[in-house]
Amino acid sequence: MAQLLAVLGILPAALLAPMSGSPAWAATVPDLYEAVQPLGTSHDAAFVEALKSVVVRVSGQRDAPERLGAALNSARQHVQRFGQTSEGLLQVRFDAISIDRLLTQAGLPIWGHERPAILVLLDIETDEAVRQRIAGVARERGLPLRWPLMDTPMTNDPVLLRQAAARYGANATLRGHVRGGLVHWTLLSAEGESDASGGWDEGVHLAADTFARVFAVSGSALDSVTVEVSGIAGLDAYAATLNYLEGMTLVRSVALEQVVGDTMRFRLLVRGGAATLRRAIALDDRLVPQGMPAPTPATSLAFRYRP
Numbered sequence: 001m002a003q004l005l006a007v008l009g010i011l012p013a014a015l016l017a018p019m020s021g022s023p024a025w026a027a028t029v030p031d032l033y034e035a036v037q038p039l040g041t042s043h044d045a046a047f048v049e050a051l052k053s054v055v056v057r058v059s060g061q062r063d064a065p066e067r068l069g070a071a072l073n074s075a076r077q078h079v080q081r082f083g084q085t086s087e088g089l090l091q092v093r094f095d096a097i098s099i100d101r102l103l104t105q106a107g108l109p110i111w112g113h114e115r116p117a118i119l120v121l122l123d124i125e126t127d128e129a130v131r132q133r134i135a136g137v138a139r140e141r142g143l144p145l146r147w148p149l150m151d152t153p154m155t156n157d158p159v160l161l162r163q164a165a166a167r168y169g170a171n172a173t174l175r176g177h178v179r180g181g182l183v184h185w186t187l188l189s190a191e192g193e194s195d196a197s198g199g200w201d202e203g204v205h206l207a208a209d210t211f212a213r214v215f216a217v218s219g220s221a222l223d224s225v226t227v228e229v230s231g232i233a234g235l236d237a238y239a240a241t242l243n244y245l246e247g248m249t250l251v252r253s254v255a256l257e258q259v260v261g262d263t264m265r266f267r268l269l270v271r272g273g274a275a276t277l278r279r280a281i282a283l284d285d286r287l288v289p290q291g292m293p294a295p296t297p298a299t300s301l302a303f304r305y306r307p
Helices: 002-008 043-059 064-078 096-105 128-141 158-167 202-215 235-247 273-282
Strands: 034-038 079-084 089-094 118-122 172-179 182-189 192-198 223-230 251-260 263-270 287-289 300-305
Touching: 034 043, 043 064, 043 089, 043 096, 043 128, 064 079, 064 096, 089 096, 118 158, 118 202, 128 202, 158 172, 158 182, 172 202, 182 202, 192 202, 202 273, 223 273, 235 251, 235 263, 235 300, 263 273, 273 287, 273 300
Parallel strands: 118 172, 223 300
Antiparallel strands: 034 089, 079 089, 172 182, 182 192, 223 263, 251 263, 287 300
């Protein structure tokens, strides 16, 4: 590690870039700030509707358009680029910094790109139209879905559900039981279990609303959090850890403070504090939580690097 310390000050930025062929871990939603909208009779109205869909997805709040009020009328000034699809639809990408500022000024939270993947389990065989409808609502809310193979059993056993989620790289399971014309949905995740009943859309809304309460945070306040990561045996591990932390939406800055053996201590400025950062890291497999000797400061977290 002494050699690593000697190199850190002059390490070329190119060596810190993610290496091609590295495994994918957390579910990342890349198109949070993009929308496709029918043009209709008014281009201005189409931009407003596109902005409405984006602020719901980015904030995690279904009432975000109502809370923005008249600010929606300035939709065009937040556009980064736009065009028209071959089907004649308006395709818009909004500027992320501008949208985040708009939400923050309205007192709305921001939910980053790193989001829980949901394994959807239904107790009846459904047609493609139902799946497409559920998938469409998931795109509107910015939730990645996983669909199981037909041999995945429907169960209420939490252990079996967690095992099924792990097989499909999901962080939670969403079960739908069809009874009496309604779909009874149950969401099981690290945050616990919650239920809702309604149509095919309601399960996705249950998951999105639940996770938004956990991961969507204010963009106006930053907290300082110490993160210790052990198991960093060389430059590759250091580069992978630094890139991962810097790439998280919650994280605004990362500074290396100390190296002792194979353990590095980083100082992070984050939105939402240590608890939200811990939950966001738990969506991923590359940093494994480690216990810390008591008393543990509320602003300190400890992990072990997993190659």
